[in-house]
Amino acid sequence: MSRPLSALIIVLLLASCGGGYKAPPRNLDNACSILAQRPKYKRAFRATQRKWGVPVHVQMAVIYQESKFRSDARTPHRYALGVIPMGRVSSAYGYSQALDGTWDEYKDAVGRRRAKRDDMRDAADFMGWYMTRSYERNGIALTDARNQYLAYHEGHTGYSRGSHRSKSWLLRVASQVEQRANTYSAQLRGCD
Template identity: 40%
Template sequence: MSRWHFSRIVCSFVLLALSACASAPDHINDICSVFDQRDSFFNNWQTAAERTERKYGITVPVLMATVRKESGFKPHAKPPRTKLLGFIPWKRPSSAYGFSQALDGTWAQYKLESGNWGARRSNFADAVDFVGWYHSKTVDKYGVAPDDAYRLYLAYYMGWGAYGRGDWKKDAGVQKYARATHEMAQRYAGQLKDCR
């Protein structure tokens, strides 16, 4: 086999592996299915989530439920644009982007504090590490249990300042999101026992 043919095969393999990760997995309510679909040499989501759990002490089900709620596992997720005059696409309400829906400023803080300078919000391993970092700071600052998906998500969604002030107590919508995230984490925890 010539070098040219070998290079072409390697490039095709790499492009195939990368294209498989460019969209959200199917069956996102089944953690075993999600992990099975993202189990490759270049991009193993279960390994990344388990590494984050060991690093920050936040359980895999909580990490994955947070990413599921924030982006539906879409690497390039952004909040929908607002509408000008009710129908003209306009600005986005925030700079949230990627798997974790991290805001520009919080992502910059994460890169600075973690030393992960090359981190990208569209890279699952970086995004799940960000979620673990964020949740662990909530645990340290507010004494939330590391497996309390409800309160961790409240702080994640509202931000530390708003969570600390208790702004979420007046927001039934965010409480509903947090309950759904908690329920998803519990479901993932049950499924994870069968797929390890």
């Protein structure tokens, strides 16, 4: 085999092993580890905190709950008669699990027509925009991970109507988001 061909094969093999950021970081229970593995995430979260005022630990806790830091996260498929695929449960996609309509509203509102849900910078900015609106519409503090998550899950109108109050499973999940945010906050103080 010729040298140029051998070199090309080696380069292609190495490139195929690289993979980028499709896979989530290891050790999702440690905020410092996540940010050390993904410096781009750290820059994205800090930019969102500067622009919108949403703390890094709140962003991270909600992203953990929504996608476990998977850029290509989607909702499960629905099936008719248990076997015939009928599409997905919702249009939620990406790190932030933003729905198509809400994502389009965000892009129009902030003028970022090329924003992508599988890009952490865009997903974090979306989250900052959405949570700032939750503060403006429902008075939820940007540091209140529990209620921000409830408004994020139920929508601004659903939250203001109290739709979450009758969903014990959702209240339990929101408490877990709050606990994770508190854990991440304590960890981040030690790794900055």
